[in-house]
Amino acid sequence: MTTFINKEKREQLIDQGFCVFRQVLPTEMITKLNQMSQWMIDQEEPEHFARNRSQGCIIAYFKFPHPTFSQLIAYPEALATLAKLGFDDPKVWSGYVISKPAYSPQLYWHQDGVLWDHSISYSKQPQQYFLMYYLVDTNRHNGCLRVIPGSHLKRHVLHDLGRSAHQDDGVRRATDLKHPALQAAEGEIDVEVQAGDLVIGDARLLHSSHANQSGQRRTVLTIWYWPAYNQLPAEVQALISDHISSSPDWVRWVEETSTTTNHLIPIYRGGKPAVSWNNQPKNSLI
Numbered sequence: 001m002t003t004f005i006n007k008e009k010r011e012q013l014i015d016q017g018f019c020v021f022r023q024v025l026p027t028e029m030i031t032k033l034n035q036m037s038q039w040m041i042d043q044e045e046p047e048h049f050a051r052n053r054s055q056g057c058i059i060a061y062f063k064f065p066h067p068t069f070s071q072l073i074a075y076p077e078a079l080a081t082l083a084k085l086g087f088d089d090p091k092v093w094s095g096y097v098i099s100k101p102a103y104s105p106q107l108y109w110h111q112d113g114v115l116w117d118h119s120i121s122y123s124k125q126p127q128q129y130f131l132m133y134y135l136v137d138t139n140r141h142n143g144c145l146r147v148i149p150g151s152h153l154k155r156h157v158l159h160d161l162g163r164s165a166h167q168d169d170g171v172r173r174a175t176d177l178k179h180p181a182l183q184a185a186e187g188e189i190d191v192e193v194q195a196g197d198l199v200i201g202d203a204r205l206l207h208s209s210h211a212n213q214s215g216q217r218r219t220v221l222t223i224w225y226w227p228a229y230n231q232l233p234a235e236v237q238a239l240i241s242d243h244i245s246s247s248p249d250w251v252r253w254v255e256e257t258s259t260t261t262n263h264l265i266p267i268y269r270g271g272k273p274a275v276s277w278n279n280q281p282k283n284s285l286i
């Protein structure tokens, strides 16, 4: 079957670094995912929430395995949406429950690219995308996503903060609310969505989220894919495959879910050494 490519959204994703598809998840699936997320959150240790106060929490899908998360990773409507962007053979990388409790602070500005040691990161070739499903209607008041369009391809002053946002305790724990990674940023825009919408974004895009000023929890499920894994250079495929297969949790998850996720598993059997992992853009990003 030939899939109609949505050229407008593809162009937006490649040039601006993100796009939104409306109403990808039906209400019953949103209800199941909310129940699953709460079940995972309820098992997490108190120190996790304190350590990750800026995010709320960030719980990997395999930490408390649940069939509904695996169902979402291989969800036919999500994969059909990637196909509408021209990606009909994506591979998966990871997934998280990221949830802000009522009245919680903003998320720090960051980007999640790991291939900055490879020339591909300084090009428009599709690499790594997040698929984000917000499980409640989300706006500026309750902590919607904000992004800096185009920042996956163009240097921004926030790049010079480096990885301090991820590493600095005052930022992660949101005890230093005056830190530049927690401020409004030049060029930012809000991405307001309804529950069931799907936000797709480039891993290199600078993003954060507003504080949750509401009395209700705000949860997003983030799943990372390599939309065109088979077209990536061998040394990049090697990094992806080495990284995941070195995790016993990943190996167990692959075995347990193979009937539904087999076609999504990135495998590299060539002999090229992996490119090194680097989260920080070089000066050649201008």
Ligand SMILES: O=C(O)CCC(=O)C(=O)O
Binding pocket: 055, 058, 098, 107, 143, 144, 145, 207, 208, 209, 220
């Ligand atoms: O909480 C959000 O809205 C986005 C989460 C996110 O991008 C992250 O934690 O890396």
